[in-house]
Amino acid sequence: MDLAQRLLYRGRPFTGEVEEYLGGVRVSLESYVDGLPDGPGREWYEDGSPESEMTVRKGRAVGVAKRWHPNGVLASERVFSEDNGALLAVREWDEDGLPT
Template sequence: MRVEYDEVETETDLRVTYQGELFTGEVVERSPQGQIIAVTTYFKGIEDGPSAEWYPSGERRAEGSARYGTAVGVHEEWHRNGNPANRVQFDDQGRMLNCQRWAEDGTPIESYVAQG
């Protein structure tokens, strides 16, 4: 099931509901002009699965995945010009393994690797 962002509610415990029930499916967010700018996957009200964001002009902005509310795998963000902005890798428990950041011109800003 896919619903629009303004059709869901976020409860005080941060779970997402649709028509009073915990939501399973994709929530789509649109710009004021109607372009899709975000798609987030939920299972029983908790973020679970892939998510993606785009700038209103259509360029990709971010991608990642969650497992029952916890960031897992590789999460990436891009500058408007298409150059990478951030790349963070998480293990299956959500612990950050490494992180890289770049300036808009592609110059590396930071690189971090978790110890042990």
């Protein structure tokens, strides 16, 4: 990372996908353009079930971001504006799927 918090590869801002593995299991996948998160991002629990997904444009969340409990029940949805990434709405559920 540089001082502007851009991801670098061989000293240059990185464009492409970054995968993270834990014990041989993929636990995250993020897209970058010119060193900034840009595009879909996903995380998985070690058992392969989804943990979160969101879309980022130029480092800011846009659209709907989702997170799941380890049991597979949707834990939250956060809605971000498409133009500036402002948080517009939040919905959350407990592990039984009941609104909190």
